[in-house]
Amino acid sequence: MPSLTDLQMRTLAAAIDRIVPADDFPSATQAGCIEFLLRLIDLEGLGDFYRSGLDGLEAEAAKHGASFADLTLQNQDAQLKRCQGIKRSQGWRVSPREFIDTLARQTIEGYYSDPGNGGNRGGVAWEMVGFKVTA
Amino acid sequence: MKFDVIVIGAGAGGGVAAGVLAEAGMQVLVLERGRSLSYADVPRDHLRNHRLSQYGHGTGPDLEGNPRLFNGRRRNPIQGGYNNNASCLGGGTLVYGMQAWRFHPLDFKMASTYGVPKGSSLADWPITYEDLAPYYERAEWEIGVSGGPPAPQMPQRRAYPMPGVPMTAKAKRLAAGCAKLGWETQTTPMLINTVPRDGRDACVRCQQCVGFACPSNSKNGTHNTMLPRALATGRCTLKTQVFVSQILKARGGRVTGVAYVDADGIRHVADAGAVVVAGGAIETARLLLNSRIGGDAVGRNLQGHYYAIAAGYFPEPIWDGIGPGVSISTLIFNHGNEGVIGGAMLSDDFIIMPIMFAKNFRPPNVPAWGQAHKDWMRMYPRFAQVGGPVHEIPSPDCRVRVSRAVRDKWGVPVASLSGTTHPETVRTTRYMIERAKEWLAASGAEEIHAGQPGLGLSAGQHQAGTCRMGCDPTDSVVDVDCRVHGHDNLFIADSSVHVTNGGFNPVLTIMALSFRTAQSIVRSL
Numbered sequence A: 001m002p003s004l005t006d007l008q009m010r011t012l013a014a015a016i017d018r019i020v021p022a023d024d025f026p027s028a029t030q031a032g033c034i035e036f037l038l039r040l041i042d043l044e045g046l047g048d049f050y051r052s053g054l055d056g057l058e059a060e061a062a063k064h065g066a067s068f069a070d071l072t073l074q075n076q077d078a079q080l081k082r083c084q085g086i087k088r089s090q091g092w093r094v095s096p097r098e099f100i101d102t103l104a105r106q107t108i109e110g111y112y113s114d115p116g117n118g119g120n121r122g123g124v125a126w127e128m129v130g131f132k133v134t135a
Numbered sequence B: 001m002k003f004d005v006i007v008i009g010a011g012a013g014g015g016v017a018a019g020v021l022a023e024a025g026m027q028v029l030v031l032e033r034g035r036s037l038s039y040a041d042v043p044r045d046h047l048r049n050h051r052l053s054q055y056g057h058g059t060g061p062d063l064e065g066n067p068r069l070f071n072g073r074r075r076n077p078i079q080g081g082y083n084n085n086a087s088c089l090g091g092g093t094l095v096y097g098m099q100a101w102r103f104h105p106l107d108f109k110m111a112s113t114y115g116v117p118k119g120s121s122l123a124d125w126p127i128t129y130e131d132l133a134p135y136y137e138r139a140e141w142e143i144g145v146s147g148g149p150p151a152p153q154m155p156q157r158r159a160y161p162m163p164g165v166p167m168t169a170k171a172k173r174l175a176a177g178c179a180k181l182g183w184e185t186q187t188t189p190m191l192i193n194t195v196p197r198d199g200r201d202a203c204v205r206c207q208q209c210v211g212f213a214c215p216s217n218s219k220n221g222t223h224n225t226m227l228p229r230a231l232a233t234g235r236c237t238l239k240t241q242v243f244v245s246q247i248l249k250a251r252g253g254r255v256t257g258v259a260y261v262d263a264d265g266i267r268h269v270a271d272a273g274a275v276v277v278a279g280g281a282i283e284t285a286r287l288l289l290n291s292r293i294g295g296d297a298v299g300r301n302l303q304g305h306y307y308a309i310a311a312g313y314f315p316e317p318i319w320d321g322i323g324p325g326v327s328i329s330t331l332i333f334n335h336g337n338e339g340v341i342g343g344a345m346l347s348d349d350f351i352i353m354p355i356m357f358a359k360n361f362r363p364p365n366v367p368a369w370g371q372a373h374k375d376w377m378r379m380y381p382r383f384a385q386v387g388g389p390v391h392e393i394p395s396p397d398c399r400v401r402v403s404r405a406v407r408d409k410w411g412v413p414v415a416s417l418s419g420t421t422h423p424e425t426v427r428t429t430r431y432m433i434e435r436a437k438e439w440l441a442a443s444g445a446e447e448i449h450a451g452q453p454g455l456g457l458s459a460g461q462h463q464a465g466t467c468r469m470g471c472d473p474t475d476s477v478v479d480v481d482c483r484v485h486g487h488d489n490l491f492i493a494d495s496s497v498h499v500t501n502g503g504f505n506p507v508l509t510i511m512a513l514s515f516r517t518a519q520s521i522v523r524s525l
Helices: A006-019 A033-044 A047-062 A073-084 A096-112 A121-129 B012-023 B110-114 B129-144 B169-181 B226-232 B281-290 B354-360 B371-377 B423-442 B507-524
Strands: B002-008 B028-032 B068-070 B073-075 B236-240 B243-249 B255-261 B267-277 B306-313 B328-330 B346-348 B383-390 B399-407 B413-418 B446-449 B490-492
Touching: A006 A033, A006 A047, A006 A073, A006 A096, A033 A047, A033 A096, A047 A073, A047 A096, A073 A096, A096 A121, A096 B354, A121 B354, A121 B371, B002 B012, B002 B255, B012 B028, B012 B226, B012 B267, B012 B507, B028 B226, B028 B267, B129 B507, B169 B328, B169 B346, B169 B383, B169 B423, B226 B236, B243 B267, B243 B281, B267 B281, B267 B507, B281 B399, B281 B413, B306 B423, B346 B423, B354 B371, B383 B423, B423 B446, B490 B507
Parallel strands: B002 B028, B002 B267, B028 B236, B068 B413, B267 B490
Antiparallel strands: B068 B073, B243 B255, B255 B267, B306 B383, B306 B446, B328 B346, B346 B383, B399 B413
16 A cells, blocks of 8 residues: 555545535545545555645645645635646646646546445445446 | 468457358467456456556456557557557457447448548448348358348348347437437347347346446357357367467468467467468558568558547436447438538447546536536436447558567567548548437437547557558558458458448458458368
């Protein structure tokens, strides 16, 4: 498993729960997307990319005097959107846009792909959209 | 041991050739670079399959050691531009969507029907629909096609051996739309057992069809029909995980056999009275080029299909979970379209995996993440798409060459792909997208949307054209019997020989041509 610090893990969890928020169906973390992403990061060699991006998000939040996970949900959304619009930024070792795009894409891959991948625990996302496998 | 015939590649074309040749009494050696895969070997992973190969595919070629170049950039089999097809026993037919179309009679006469647009290599086939019709029938009966009578745009033919797939709830809406528009339809013909046949079960109507192996073994590919028939004769030797690096030539144009490498890297030579190449349009061209066989035409006219697709939502759920999901088609736009060349068959589509819906069908007004994205995903049961393969107008500049610099794990120069299709392909695609939109609108769908095509290279799983059939060795590679010009005992039995690729999925044409080619080999040896 890739080594993320506790802070990086906290930022990751908060961020992906804005990608797929909870409503009457689970959020990304509730459905197992953390486990999905950690495995994917490991398989695809994305450790540095994720660490850099999560540190970037954290540094951005620090400008508002808080940790990303402690921002209001509204401010988390606003920050993710803002970062998604920035190609390059000082204090980021990766492109903010590339990081948010990848984080969103891969979280959604975990949430909506087969339960065997780990991010769609018990097939909750399939239940939500109405997809079923019968054989 | 000297074989009568070596068949290179055990996919749609090679599998058929092996069966016909072995049953005709020949000693046949089949060399397949992929593995023999059981149902359990093929992933049911929605991120690693042949429909969506985001991180892998599990059906070969292996991601390491098999690069290609695309416009000079190195690509592995799951990266864009590689134009992958499954590499395993049965080839693409293990995991394909198995639509079983005959090409339209005019598909063989594109140049004389429409003229040749400047810059394109559009040409008539040197054979006609009527030449191929008896072999289409063999493929339909011997490999096994289900479906109903042909649409009025097609010639009459013998009925298929099996009834068609059932109409889904979505198809019923689309049928009503066609009735309103006055468009004739037909059940989509498929190489699938809709009833038990040939010692195998019927389709269980599951939701993971195209891109996956079949849970009831009712998907009819060469792996479960023609290859077992070849092996049952006792005259077919099958080697998997062996890679043919070169076709060996003698003086005077005859070939003597092939050189190949096994899974351990050990090099072998096999001798034969004739060689049949069936590696697919990219690998067949690569092998000929690496063997210094054929003229300037080898590797040119690489084509596949542009897809004209439109999508929308019905006011209420239409998802009924009945696979494979394709069941209704219209052929009224394959030809005779005002102002464009050729056209396409249009049909509904396979049941789509939710993650593919998320990736490929998000309209521009829906954000990439967040609550609004999650709300949009709930539209899934109301979603429908229609579309079809547009008859490509070929360009001689769409090419397979071999790289000077990049080699595969066995040290063999890899395929290097370049070029873009002819602009007329894009025009026809735009025209067909409008027809797809019309169909959805008449059927009651709303919020209809479609992407717009640009100039690019299409090859993919429908790759074709790189060793085209013709009479003139300066602009074709094989003759009307699919024999390589100047090489009496060297044949090609895959989509490389297609002069154009039809406005249809090409696999039944590959199979039919292979029946015909194998038959002519039997006569000639």
